[in-house]
Amino acid sequence: MILNFGSINLDLVYRVPHLPAAGETLASSSFEKYLGGKGINQSIAAHRSGAQTLHLGCVGPDGDWLREQIAGFGLSLDGLRTVTTPTGHAVIFVDDSAENQIVLFGGSNQAFTTDQFEAALAQADPATDWVLCQNETNNVPKMAQLAKAKGLRVAYSAAPFDADHAIPLLDHIDLLAVNEGEAAALQSALGKDIQSLGLPYLLITKGSKGATLYAGGQQFDQDSFTVTPKDTTGAGDTFLGAFVAELSASDDPAKALQFAAAAAAVQVTRAGAAPAIPTREDTLSFLKANT
Incomplete structure (x- = not known):
């Protein structure tokens, strides 16, 4: 299970x-x-990549359409809470070269409470389950502390990057996922090489240049697959969701890295973020044709 x-x-x-x-x-x-x-x-990427996934989130009173969409992707609504704050939203510009520019309004994503964390984590199994978190919600350090206290493995996507947000989490996570720019910013804020943190997994994505994973004292490099992009929105999220799903299933870092690169390659050839995320069958078919 991925929570x-x-x-x-x-x-x-x-x-x-x-x-x-x-x-x-x-x-x-x-x-x-x-x-x-x-x-x-x-969550959609992890679910479509074959992992049992429970999304814990908050929507506002205006969130009915989003609930319908989430259910349409096959995810359970059991982890969703309706709050009084308006639902979070993003205004996204996509240009003719598929680059994007995004403005976020946090809204309901800033309404997480400790009891919501505790109730969900009480159902988790430390032997098999992963917890994911990002910088778009509140109370992430508290959630990570609770998850680690229970013995769960925690994956943290340090985006949108904020050093003051990221640094307190480093003692409570197992997997840090950053892009090249975020890695450089974190390294500058810490004043030391982030590889020296000794995390079980350090994942650095590099866009069209691929990705590098440091795990178990080894370095794994994965090139990007050559595709013609239509929309790069959500590519990094697809990569991480697919990576954690495959890693939890196979416990094979190199295999998970390749699978994630393929999932992201398929995703960028389609319009949108969530609707563009491929199924496991799509990704495996792409891999078969391109390896």
Whole structure:
């Protein structure tokens, strides 16, 4: 089981000819709305990659459409709580080269409470279960402390990056997932090489250059697969969700890294974030054709 204490957003996606500069007004060529948020994207990726997944999240009174979407992806609604704060949302610009620019409103994602953590963690099995978390929700350090006290393995996506948020979590996690920029920022804030932290798993994603995993004293490098991207929104979330799902199933870091790279490659060839996340069958089919 993967328990993901994560964000749920309404993604408002606008296609633009280029990303807007300060003070610039652009006409959008299209508009779509999607279920989004780093947390729910990772839950969908883990679920579609074959892992039993429970998403723990908060939505506002305006969250009925999002609940319907989450159920439509096959995830249980048992971990969702309705709060009085408006649902979190993101305004996303995607340009003609598939690059994106995102503005977030935290909303209900900042309404997690300790009792919500405790109730969910009481059902978890330290022998088999992983806990996921990201920087888009509140009370993450408290949740990680509770999870580790129970003996659970904790994976932390340090995005959107904030050193003051990330550093207190480092003593309570087993897997740190960062991109190259986040890794450099964290290293600068700490004043030392993040490899020296001695984490069981350190995952550094590098976009089109692939990813590197440090685990068990070994370094695993994975190239990106060559595809023509349509929309890169949610690629990192797809990578991490697929990686943790495959790692929990196979306990094979190299296999999990390759599987995650393939899942992300398929995802970026489709529009949107959550709707673009491939099933396990999609990813395995891609791997068969490209390895």
